[in-house]
Amino acid sequence: MNGSASPSATSSRTTRLSSGSRPLVTPSSAPSPPYSPDLNPIEQVWRAIKREVSAMFVRGYEHMIATIARAFEQLAEKKAYWEKLVKMFLSPKYASKMLSQ
Template sequence: MTGQSVITYKERLIKETIVEALEEIREQNPRGRILLVADNYGSHHAKLTQQWADELGIEFLFIPPYSPTLNAIEPLWKDLKREISPKIFDGKDHFREFVTETFLRLSHKLSFAVDWIETFLPNNIQRLQ
């Protein structure tokens, strides 16, 4: 079962804002186990981040370093940037709205996650397609 998606914008990606994002994720998903797939960004490994994750019942699954094919967000960012590049925005709110809508639309493509699914969930790939 998948939970409720959370989209949040932070001015800076530091351990304190990662903790805020974890709290938002737990708030939108108040029950059950949360497994968060993450890259090896330093703030994800920070002691404060890990302590809050433990307290909130959120478990991190870190993908191996230098493995962009296992990081499903990388091809999604590539497509998102392609759609953003020709646009002119009326301001920050218009930009955020466009990014959010485009991200949600693109993130429904299972193809972004195929390598990750085949590596970490080989028994579930048929069920997800």
């Protein structure tokens, strides 16, 4: 689109490019779903890692990477933590399959 085009010219061009009477939907104009970190399992893991890392003084990039890796490994070793996530995000049928292995 041209920066000098007026809004009315742009909207008429959009309508003209569309099929039928519906306007053309571009990725920038398409509605996006609301962001919900509580429903995203990896956000729960990152929240726990951030909690561990924020309590430490990080001396540099390499130390930060090692600290994050250590926090992740400690979480992976906590069976109660990942069992809770499996039960929270999977249906009871699949959760029981995952936890019985």
